[in-house]
Amino acid sequence: MRTLTIVLLAMLSILYFPCKTAAQDGKTIYEKRCKTCHGVDSKGSASVAKMTKVDPSMLDLTTDKNKKRTDADLIEIVRKGQGKMKPIPKDKLSDDDLKMVISHIRTFHK
């Protein structure tokens, strides 16, 4: 009975964790790749705005403009760059990682 419980618990945790980690991994990758400029809550870093001479709202990924953007739109900005933001190529950030980063940014869109 005890072994069965352990086996069942192990199976449950395998089933449970993959769904949980997507947003968490997205958070880790976001914090590594985007946080310096876009801030921990993706509202933008004031000092980077000053340094790059962009309006702070351009670094805010939680604006209505960005909420309305589709995932494909956001992916395009990251891959092609926009204004002062340099493109981030696939060898620096894979498609899967970028998708997870976007789901993390979406958690600030609520």
Ligand code: HEC
């Ligand atoms: C070195 C600093 C830097 C990093 C790192 C960075 N960005 Fe940016 N990002 C910028 C700047 C500066 C802009 C404003 C560009 C402009 O339009 O002039 C910007 C703009 C954007 C925009 C468009 C915002 C808007 O309102 O139009 C999106 C979306 C975006 N970044 C996503 C990301 C994501 C996702 C990451 C991480 C994978 C990332 N950025 C990493 C500097 C950065």
